Amino acid sequence: MIPTELLAHPFGQTITLTQLAATLDAAASWEAKNRLLVQLSRQLPDWPAEYKTADCKVSGCESQVWLRQDRSADGHWQVAADSDSRIVKGLLALVLTAYHHQPTNAVQTFDFEGWLQARGMQRFLTASRGNGLRAIVQTIEKQRQ
Amino acid sequence: MIPTELLAHPFGQTITLTQLAATLDAAASWEAKNRLLVQLSRQLPDWPAEYKTADCKVSGCESQVWLRQDRSADGHWQVAADSDSRIVKGLLALVLTAYHHQPTNAVQTFDFEGWLQARGMQRFLTASRGNGLRAIVQTIEKQRQ
């Protein structure tokens, strides 16, 4: 079970992908997008150190990323994540909006990479094979199999 | 001792480098130079099979080359050589003209590669590091040390 304090965030519940898409699309420059990601990161709780254990660390990222995932009683996937980078944490907010509190099949048919690309943010995907955002999404999807 | 039948050639004795330079320089095209080399090769004796032993084979050439060298009583170096390629044998005739029957010190100060280059024949030198004509000349010079 994921500690509830880690789940105290609006992404995937009160904040939807549609809303985020509009905000991101309005941020025209990279500068503006970076700022937006930093803002989003502030709405994700900082994990207390005791939860940042090796077993929930996602490897191969340029910053440290911790991720926990679980299935709630009603069949929804719960996801919590943290990073020591603000921008990565902002990206994690996007990931959570797509994957947190969603019914399983909704997520399986969702193309998160395509969605990011449409926002002009593929640079966060291509840093490396098996690294960064792609590694995070892959970790989520693998755990669900 | 080198069997005398292998030494029955005019190169380095009746034919000199000066003469050969003039003939080669007169052969303007590569075609003409190739023909000349074939002609020269005919003046070098074909070695009987029993002399073509592994110990006198020069390795790393595009054709098979056999080389024997010895010092005569009067301090001159005697060189004999054969190849299964006519053109290489023609080149061996050039080598013999430079190295056969010459006093040791005359040869040591002679720049055979430069001489060949001046004839526009460096292509026979550059085939490869430690291959071809260069390997032959190096073998001769090494044996003399």
Add this chain to the structure above:
Amino acid sequence: MFDVAAFKQQFPLLGHYPELIYLDNAATTQKPRCVLDAERAYYETSNANVHRGAHRLAVAATEAYEGARDTVARFLNAASSDEIIFTRGATEALNLLANTVGMLLSPGDEIIVSTLEHHANLVPWQMLAERRQLSILPLGITASGEIDLAELATFLARPRARLLAISHASNAIGSIQDIQAICDMSRQHNCLTAVDGAQAVAHLPVDVQALGCDMYVFSGHKVYAPTGIGVAYIHNKLLQRIPPWQGGGEMIETVAFSGTRYATPPGHLEAGTPPIAQAVGLAAALTWLAQQDRAALLAHETALHQQLEDGLRAIPGVVIHGQAAHKLSLSALTFGHVHPYDVAQFLDAQQIAVRVGHHCAQPLQQALGITSSLRISLAAYNTADDVARCLAVLADTLDMLN
């Protein structure tokens, strides 16, 4: 109809030497302009080091490099780009296989290597065998220069035969093996199959999934691409089991003096800064090749080769080595007591470029009883005139030397 003149115009070197008749294509091919342009464009607009890039140029470089991997995967019809490892060339790819897949073998295991392999597909296995106490089973060829399938069946039935190293097509005599049948036989005996496709890729379609081979390698420079790049395809199931080979940056996950953890495949097989621009050039070449009518290219090459061998058979004293039913557009020749090297020199004086030597296939040359041959190898930019002129000069030369 295939327009060879238009095709040829895409190759700057051939334009630079209008008189040149380049018939040494099995050694390396010339490069089309679009490949040179792609490599240059990479350096002028995307050059950065790949992976872990926190800036846009690094992202562009990574996209170019990983995009090249995707292109290679499509070219070979690999199931996933993760199965593609970039190397310096076919030789390094085969060394990589011997040093990684080879580590799965145990003392006493046997590696079947055909007699017509290029040294690149023999020496790495020999070195491995010596290190790990394996044995090499030399697989014979038939009189026409094809793999002896009966002997292959015998070898595969041996309980310790674990790996088969075989070329798709021979660089020395041109035989195209029945590689599908060979891969099928090998798989039925649970024998791993490493296919050396260095000579095949520029001419024949390749589908690694259809072949069902475990490994397939080739060099860029023989398929209209730059030097310094090659490919090892390794089937995912095998890839997951093999250790790394070279160590360094990129291939590790964590490094400490107390011990090192390696990255996940294929990353753990690519140590250090890869040949980025060369991978981009390779992708450009493969993309360009896929855009051609490859059947028409092959038909053109085959017709030229027919013309060549018909002509050769009409010249007294010419011996053609290798009479396989399916051959690359390549002919290996000897001329009785006239040395191939001499013939090549006279061809060269007429600007006809061919290769002479053992073609890095000494065991095959020994089996054929020759020490050197003259190899004429065609590519799609060669013309009927090239072949006719080569035949004419060859005939004159033999006349003169005889």
Add this chain to the structure above:
Amino acid sequence: MFDVAAFKQQFPLLGHYPELIYLDNAATTQKPRCVLDAERAYYETSNANVHRGAHRLAVAATEAYEGARDTVARFLNAASSDEIIFTRGATEALNLLANTVGMLLSPGDEIIVSTLEHHANLVPWQMLAERRQLSILPLGITASGEIDLAELATFLARPRARLLAISHASNAIGSIQDIQAICDMSRQHNCLTAVDGAQAVAHLPVDVQALGCDMYVFSGHKVYAPTGIGVAYIHNKLLQRIPPWQGGGEMIETVAFSGTRYATPPGHLEAGTPPIAQAVGLAAALTWLAQQDRAALLAHETALHQQLEDGLRAIPGVVIHGQAAHKLSLSALTFGHVHPYDVAQFLDAQQIAVRVGHHCAQPLQQALGITSSLRISLAAYNTADDVARCLAVLADTLDMLN
């Protein structure tokens, strides 16, 4: 006076992105036009496979390739071109050393590896050590980031210390080692010395004979040359003693199933078709660099670096790692609780390219107590404006993120 504007104009990529401030030079440098031209000219006028060529194009290619070897030998002041081996890069060169020179070591022997080595100069030795039961002695660094010479003396005095792996200059914190003193110490103890010059060659003069080192490696792409090419210098005495590593064409003399004889050095270390065009590009880069006023380039870089570190020290919250007396024009930074990656993203949005991460030097980062740093690395085409702008954006970014 050094004219940076004129110098910069020689780099097409920098002209293509006039706004770009490229400060990731330790990862890879941009390429001057003459290097791209040389590589292209090779493909358009000399492309053929090297060695054993019976035709003029093969001779031209061989001359270009072997001429490149001569150029590298002159650049390093090697006693002979035979001591130069071409590889894909520094990483492959170090793997080659570990797999050839490393084979001269016996179980129980010790390899000294400094704590600030790039993974490329650590992992191959670790892999070797595991295979051959050797031990690695991790050589510490001083607080300022230099090799601890006192500890080195202790290590060298150990009876089984056989090989020292050391970098000329650190890619992660920029320290330039007193490599002459280190090589002298090592030689006095009959310890072999392998110097990783990947970061040094673009900035510092190198003279392997003066150093008296046994091995020296570098990558082309970090010294204004193409990707896919690198160099291992191996002193002739050592070269004559070492076995081959990769097997294939070119590196053999005779091949038979009954056994294989290798070519003489350095040929036996270059298996297969080499990266020919890339060697030509490297030679063009080294020739071009030698034609520059290298002292003026270095003075320019040093002045910029002074400007950079002065500016950095004036920005609150910036920590500079590595305070060696002699440093490359490179600064590794952390920012308290602000993550280097975030800073780099904001720099990138302003077209300033820097690198973030462990810089393939995790043991060093561990010693420094950090997991990631932001690295600004300069080359001679950078300008005072580049540095000023980087400082301004950095200060704003930290302001915003704090």
